[in-house]
Amino acid sequence: xxxxxxxxxxxxxxxxxxxxxxxxxxxxxxxxxxxxxxxxxxxxxxxxxxxxxxxxxxxxxxxxxxxxxxxxxxxxxxxxxxxxxxxxxxxxxxxxxxxxxxxxxxxxxxxxxxxxxxxxxxxxxxxxxxxxxxxxxxxxxxxxxxxxxxxxxxxxxxxxxxxxxxxxxxxxxxxxxxxxxxxxxxxxxxxxxxxxxxxxxxxxxxxxxxxxxxxxxxxx
Numbered sequence: 001x002x003x004x005x006x007x008x009x010x011x012x013x014x015x016x017x018x019x020x021x022x023x024x025x026x027x028x029x030x031x032x033x034x035x036x037x038x039x040x041x042x043x044x045x046x047x048x049x050x051x052x053x054x055x056x057x058x059x060x061x062x063x064x065x066x067x068x069x070x071x072x073x074x075x076x077x078x079x080x081x082x083x084x085x086x087x088x089x090x091x092x093x094x095x096x097x098x099x100x101x102x103x104x105x106x107x108x109x110x111x112x113x114x115x116x117x118x119x120x121x122x123x124x125x126x127x128x129x130x131x132x133x134x135x136x137x138x139x140x141x142x143x144x145x146x147x148x149x150x151x152x153x154x155x156x157x158x159x160x161x162x163x164x165x166x167x168x169x170x171x172x173x174x175x176x177x178x179x180x181x182x183x184x185x186x187x188x189x190x191x192x193x194x195x196x197x198x199x200x201x202x203x204x205x206x207x208x209x210x211x212x213x214x215x216x217x218x219x220x
Contacts, residue, residue, distance in 0.1 A: 003123035040160030069145020
């Protein structure tokens, strides 16, 4: 999303290194595009972890692209917030997010398309446009966002388990409007917490509150 703030810290880098080291062989052995999802609650570090993973892959000579779920909302942030206030049912992955387009972008990439056209949201302008993403030489797509565990065409799912109460300081640093001081937004985050509670069970890797990585398949 244009205008968003991404602050990568050492704990994001450490988690990314751990995950990449455990999946790099799988990435190299897959003949088509490899897709990773990074999910979690607002402010949990999804974007930061996604870009940290991309950076670690680049060090290994593996080119990647990060796709943010924020770009796939039907409405830009300010308009979406107004819609939520006007319509109590306007919340959740199957209401607000255009998963059909998101999924199709992944399908096209996996099938070998050299380019995809995706939505692009401008936070400050509160507008939606589109952009072309060149996939020449790209081996990995990293799909990050609250509900990305639900995407079907994913090889590895990562879930950050920090909840919205633990991410308060990170949300302050991100400084999206006045969301931290808004009671309505905090109530929305509490509802989102309940919506994605079960998504943790879909994960291959869980990043806990201390940003330690747990491989669900090995327990380590």
